[in-house]
Amino acid sequence: MENFGRLVKDFPEQYLTCFKAYKASIEKKDRDNFNHFYRSTALDAILCDSGTDARVLGIGSGSGEVDSIILKKLLQRHNSVYNRVVEPAEDLIERYKARVREDTSLQAVEFDWRQQTAEEYFLTEEPVTTTFNLVHAVHVLYHVKDLHATLRNMWEQLADGGHMVVQIKSDNGVGGRLYDKMWEHFGEGDRLKSVFRMSCDIKEWLDNMGIGYDTSEEDTNINVTECFKENSETGMRLLEFFTLTPYIANEPELRSTVLEYIRNNSSVVGDQVYFKSVSEVVVAHKKQ
Numbered sequence: 001m002e003n004f005g006r007l008v009k010d011f012p013e014q015y016l017t018c019f020k021a022y023k024a025s026i027e028k029k030d031r032d033n034f035n036h037f038y039r040s041t042a043l044d045a046i047l048c049d050s051g052t053d054a055r056v057l058g059i060g061s062g063s064g065e066v067d068s069i070i071l072k073k074l075l076q077r078h079n080s081v082y083n084r085v086v087e088p089a090e091d092l093i094e095r096y097k098a099r100v101r102e103d104t105s106l107q108a109v110e111f112d113w114r115q116q117t118a119e120e121y122f123l124t125e126e127p128v129t130t131t132f133n134l135v136h137a138v139h140v141l142y143h144v145k146d147l148h149a150t151l152r153n154m155w156e157q158l159a160d161g162g163h164m165v166v167q168i169k170s171d172n173g174v175g176g177r178l179y180d181k182m183w184e185h186f187g188e189g190d191r192l193k194s195v196f197r198m199s200c201d202i203k204e205w206l207d208n209m210g211i212g213y214d215t216s217e218e219d220t221n222i223n224v225t226e227c228f229k230e231n232s233e234t235g236m237r238l239l240e241f242f243t244l245t246p247y248i249a250n251e252p253e254l255r256s257t258v259l260e261y262i263r264n265n266s267s268v269v270g271d272q273v274y275f276k277s278v279s280e281v282v283v284a285h286k287k288q
């Protein structure tokens with residue numbers, strides 16, 4: 001299947017439309033608690049010691065929704081925060097800049113904007129001269145070309161005593177098992193070379209490197225009722241988001257496999273159908 005898993009890389013505008021449909025379908029209570037980990041005290045424990053200057057590297061920061069939560073926490077105990085943003089999408093980085101202009105509480109942060117992919121960034125940036133106390137990639141590592149090389153590069157830019165935070169789909173939830181099922185039916189070759197990556201892939205790399213980490217899970221309930229309506233635009237965009245595949249209407253086998261899986265793994269409340277997506281936050285610690 002030619003376009004299987006190619007939504008983000010080859011159809012970025014359509015991906016944004018799908019991402020919007022996904023966000024709008026998140027159940028209200030989860031939307032309010034979205035990015036729970038970053039708001040929780042769990043994050044406080046990994047932020048760098050107060051008094052020092054905090055240096056943060058965000059990979060694939062998008063429009064800065066998660067970044068700004070992290071930065072505001074850091075500003076509670078640091079006078080000075082330097083934040084380097086590596087984000088390839090022009091419209092997203094512009095939205096992030098607009099957020100910073102409008103949100104006066106972020107004015108104390110020094111931003112260093114890099115409109116680049118992670119691959120472009122790590123090609124040019126020497127880890128020896130540049131280190132960060134916190135390096136994060138939130139729902140990004142599906143999209144980088146070489147997962148292990150990116151993790152290695154992120155780790156090398158981390159200062160001693162620093163933390164690397166990766167959030168990604170959990171292999172332990174129904175969404176992760178959907179990735180396995182799709183790959184089993186429609187994938188070819190090494191899954192790690194595809195976008196269908198999960199938290200087990202991150203933990204395996206860390207285990208092989210002998211790096212210690214903690215993890216926590218975040219549940220998101222998505223209203224998937226529209227997916228079961230034959231001509232629903234929203235339903236199509238959601239299915240494209242779940243499969244990371246554009247023009248799902250042209251892929252009847254993929255569509256029916258995914259719909260069947262979702263039907264069997266969702267809960268029905270009244271006339272609404274909810275599918276639970278689980279993501280995992282992996283926090284790796286670099287020794288002093």
Ligand SMILES: C[S@@+](CC[C@H](N)C(=O)[O-])C[C@H]1O[C@@H](n2cnc3c(N)ncnc32)[C@H](O)[C@@H]1O
Nearest residue numbers: 060061062065066089117118138139140143144
């Ligand atoms: C699902 S969004 C996550 C955005 C943000 N981290 C958040 O959680 O709100 C994925 C992001 O990865 C970015 N991205 C895609 N390919 C990338 C690459 N090769 N290197 C760095 N970022 C990439 C996209 O532009 C997009 O902003």
